Amino acid sequence: MTLDLFPDHDDGAGRREELAPGAVVLRGLALPQQAEILAAVDDITSRAPLRHLTTPGGFRMSVAMTNCGARGWVSDRRGYRYDALDPESGRPWPPIPEVFLELAANAASEAGFEGFAPDACLINHYEPGTRLSLHQDKDERDYSQPIVSVSLGIPAVFLFGGLKREDRCLRVPLGHGDVVVWGGPARLRFHGVMPLKAASHPGLGMRRVNLTFRKVG
Ligand code: MD6
Numbered sequence: 239m240t241l242d243l244f245p246d247h248d249d250g251a252g253r254r255e256e257l258a259p260g261a262v263v264l265r266g267l268a269l270p271q272q273a274e275i276l277a278a279v280d281d282i283t284s285r286a287p288l289r290h291l292t293t294p295g296g297f298r299m300s301v302a303m304t305n306c307g308a309r310g311w312v313s314d315r316r317g318y319r320y321d322a323l324d325p326e327s328g329r330p331w332p333p334i335p336e337v338f339l340e341l342a343a344n345a346a347s348e349a350g351f352e353g354f355a356p357d358a359c360l361i362n363h364y365e366p367g368t369r370l371s372l373h374q375d376k377d378e379r380d381y382s383q384p385i386v387s388v389s390l391g392i393p394a395v396f397l398f399g400g401l402k403r404e405d406r407c408l409r410v411p412l413g414h415g416d417v418v419v420w421g422g423p424a425r426l427r428f429h430g431v432m433p434l435k436a437a438s439h440p441g442l443g444m445r446r447v448n449l450t451f452r453k454v455g
């Protein structure tokens with residue numbers, strides 16, 4: 239259940255739903271740029287292909303990932319970290335496209351975080367059955383900066399918990415074009431994605447693509 243405090247608020251930038259202090263869903267905010275965003279995702283994945291990373295515990299992640307930006311999030315037997323180079327190719331990650339930077343800054347500003355300039359964009363690719371287990375985003379140096387998360391393609395149920403793993407979770411449906419901004423007192427909340435249900439999206443088919451923008455510092 240999501241709490242919609244301002245159901246009638248729509249200034250053209252998308253309907254706003256507050257999840258908790260510091261966390262807001264901006265419904266449909268990415269829709270106007272969707273074609274440009276999807277073309278940019280195709281370009282990035284042609285240069286830095288999606289891959290299934292291994293967790294430090296030795297498990298293959300069901301989400302396929304790649305990155306763009308000065309820093310890319312990677313995981314292997316040695317741990318989780320940000321790396322300037324794609325370990326598969328040894329080359330820098332592709333740069334963050336201008337359309338991504340504008341959307342991320344605009345979303346952060348809508349949520350009250352001015353001047354957001356991400357240096358990392360993780361691209362997550364889901365298929366039906368794929369899930370992301372409950373975690374905190376804490377591999378970044380600077381927790382004063384928010385995270386901006388853009389959902390595209392088939393719907394997912396986002397689990398939004400508290401500051402302790404055992405805190406109960408809200409279940410937040412996220413659809414094509416929805417943007418979540420997450421910072422301040424919410425920055426270290428546990429969260430995850432439930433296993434995706436089979437569905438098809440007109441542009442993306444049976445896939446969900448999530449972009450998460452961060453300032454790693
Ligand atoms: C996803 N998102 O939606 C995974 N993390 O596919 C995340 O792990 C996430 O959406 C921090 C803030 C927002 C997010």
Ligand code: FE
Nearest residue numbers: 373374375429
């Ligand atoms: Fe996360």
